[in-house]
Amino acid sequence: MLTDEEVFRGCLKNDRKAQATFYQRYKSRFFGVCWRYSNTREDAEDIFQEALIKVFKHIKEVRDARDVSAWVRRIIVNTAINHYRKQVVFDDVTDDVLLPFDTNEDILTQLNNKELMEVLNQVLAELPNGARIVFNMYVMEGYTHPEIAAQLQIAEGTSKSQLFFAKKYIQEKLKKRDIV
Amino acid sequence: MNKPEDNIEKLFQSHINDFDKMPDDSLWADIEANLPPVETPVRKLWRWGLAAALLLFSLIGYVAYQSLDNKQNSDIVGVKENTTKPDTDAQKSIPEKDTKTASRANETHVPEEQATKETIAIRAAENDKTALKENKIQKDKIASDSKSVKSQKAGNSIWKNPVTKSSELIVEKQNIVAIGKKPITAVKEPGKEIAVMFTEDNNIKANETISREIGEANNEQKAIANAEMAKGFSDVDYLNNRNDVAAHAIPFNTRIACEAEVQPQETRESFFKVPAEVYVSLTPSLNYYRVFSNAVINQFNGANNGGRVGWAVQAGAVYPLKLRRLSYRVGLSFFSAQSNFKYNLISGKQVPVRLDNNTFEYVNLESLQTESKKWQVLEIQNDLMYKVRPMQDFILGFKAGSSFTERPVFDAYTGYRFSKQVSHRQILWIETAYAYAINAQKSSYNTFSYHMDKYSLRIGLNFK
Known part of the structure; x- marks a missing residue:
């Protein structure tokens, strides 16, 4: 079995076997990232396909095998942003105060992990595109608001309000399902 | 109590590794089809x-x-210069075998009193004007020296007719080639040119002999012309040794004209x-x-x-x-x-x-x-x-x-x-x-x- 380092070296040489191994090894993780940014499976697959092609074409930009995972995630995020760029409208979201939020541990423990992830994925998918992208970038990828603003070419305030809106929206959705 | 937004963040972040999803099996084929071709x-x-x-x-x-x-360039026919500088010792030492050719040349073309020193430049038809000018210059220079050389008889001279017109070229060529052991009756052989030689008892330095003669030409233009001609000649095999010279009754240290192979690869032209x-x-x-x-x-x-x-x-x-x-x-x-x-x-x-x-x-x-x-x-x-x-x-x-x-x-x-x-x-x-x-x-x-x-x-x- 090829090590990660060997797979990386093979991908650098455009070796098809190494690329196939890379794909098989990381497809679920990276497709999951695509899924979080998408509201349909078709969109997720389009983003995934486009991102992976970019990854294999430009993998020579990565110097160390240990950096590949983070680099691929950045490629995916950028691809998702570009995918939705024309569709995203960053509406002026309301400034409603968030409801008190506390995790209902009882319900969470009743849900198995798979069911919980189904719910979280579904709630994410229901978010408007702009809010979903900002939420993912801030919460899941760890971008700061200035970084998000620069990447999406929006104002920092817009990034903050979109995040606020996303959290509020998720909170309400989870509440409806008695998770919060 | 934590801020509600913090709790949502924690909820998602705690499951960040659980968002994995399996893509459709056919996706790899689509990705592979768009990858750069394997080398x-x-x-x-x-x-x-x-x-x-x-x-x-x-x-x-x-x-x-x-x-x-190169083939086009080789249309320049040749330069003949005939100067008599008899080496009496050498002349004596050469048995006069087969003197018919030289004799015929002398009878036909060379009144002895006029054959002291002549320079003939023969060019292709398109170069006739240039050739005429060169000949005139040469003749003028030669005329000034003629008195001092007149005393030397030209019984061993071969060429005398100054040929300056292309119409006369063929006649001259026939005479020239008649000297060699491979005489040609009509025109020169393809790939061969008329060369100026200096009969010297040195087989190896045939081309150098030509160069030395150029130095003696005492005329810059002529020297250049001769140098241009000399660069292309190689196979001077039939008038460059004692026997051939003797066979034609040509004394040493005599300028003669003969036919020689052309070496097209020797060129000074830029790449x-x-x-x-x-x-x-x-x-x-x-x-x-x-x-x-x-x-x-x-x-x-x-x-x-x-x-x-x-x-x-x-x-x-x-x-x-x-x-x-x-x-x-x-x-x-x-x-x-x-x-x-x-x-x-x-x-x-x-x-x-x-x-x-x-x-x-x-x-x-x-x-x-x-x-x-x-x-x-x-x-x-x-x-x-x-x-x-x-x-x-x-x-x-x-x-x-x-x-x-x-x-x-x-x-x-x-x-x-x-x-x-x-x-x-x-x-x-x-x-x-x-x-x-x-x-x-x-x-x-x-x-x-x-x-x-x-x-x-x-x-x-x-x-x-």
Whole structure:
């Protein structure tokens, strides 16, 4: 079995076997990232396909095998942003105060992990595109608001309000399902 | 209590590794089809082959042109200089065998009193005027020395007639070649020229002997002319040793003229030729596709969204070959086009289709496919141009190029050119052309291969 380092070296040489191994090894993780940014499976697959092609074409930009995972995630995020760029409208979201939020541990423990992830994925998918992208970038990828603003070419305030809106929206959705 | 937003963040972040999802199995095939082609050894060979072919073809073109050009240069016939500097000792030592040739030459052409020293420059017809000037200069110089040399009798002289007209050239040549042991009755042999020699008892330094004689010529122009002549001669095998000289009763230290082989490879010309014309041109084209592998596709259409249109820009040079109205044209061409294929891909999978309640028919699954390619090809174009009529040329050529992303491109090319002189240095031309891609290209998904037919209209300008 090829090590990660060997797979990386093979991908650098455009070796098809190494690329196939890379794909098989990381497809679920990276497709999951695509899924979080998408509201349909078709969109997720389009983003995934486009991102992976970019990854294999430009993998020579990565110097160390240990950096590949983070680099691929950045490629995916950028691809998702570009995918939705024309569709995203960053509406002026309301400034409603968030409801008190506390995790209902009882319900969470009743849900198995798979069911919980189904719910979280579904709630994410229901978010408007702009809010979903900002939420993912801030919460899941760890971008700061200035970084998000620069990447999406929006104002920092817009990034903050979109995040606020996303959290509020998720909170309400989870509440409806008695998770919060 | 934590802020509600913090709790949501924590909820998601705590499950960040649980968002994994499995993509559809068919996705890898789609990704793989769009990846850069694998560099197989054969593919690498193609690239090297292309580079080698380009180099070879250009080299062949250049060498062919050089050889033709050298042949044209060798039309300069020769220079004969005849000076008598009798070496009495040597003359005595040479037995007079077979003196017929020299005697005949003397009887026919050389009154002894006039044969002291003469210089004759013989040129091709187009150089006659130059030759006349040179001869005049030579004669003037010689005349000043004639008194001092007159006392030396020229019984051993061979040539005397100053030949300055091309009409007399043949006669002179016949006399010259008659000296050698390979006499030619009509004209000089192909590849041979008339050389000036200095009879010296030295086989090896025959050419150097010529050079030394040039130094004695005491005339700059003449010396240059002789040097030009001397560089090309090699096989001076029949008048360069004691026996040959003796056989013809020619004393040593005598200037003679004889026929010698030409060595075209010895040239002082620069490697790069100055072309007769340079050109630039712009070429819109229409591209058609000949598709193979029809078993897997149907309803092929390669002309979607402007998929037929291409254009090219060229620049290059034209070298006249002066061989049956032929010219050699070489240039660089940059071709750009967009091909948009649309076709039905027929898969091997069959599905039942209900015709009526009891009847099913199995049909192949078809899917509509599209494929776009942007062509940017850098080519070297080599053409032979045949002048059919004034300002009209028939062109046959070959183009080899690389698209950098696709397979190498090899095109056979033919065209017809109409020209019009727009100024004394500029010629405007239009050329209808057809090019056929000799090698096939493959579609991105390897579902078919195709050849291209390109119909083009070149508009160009030549600068003389």
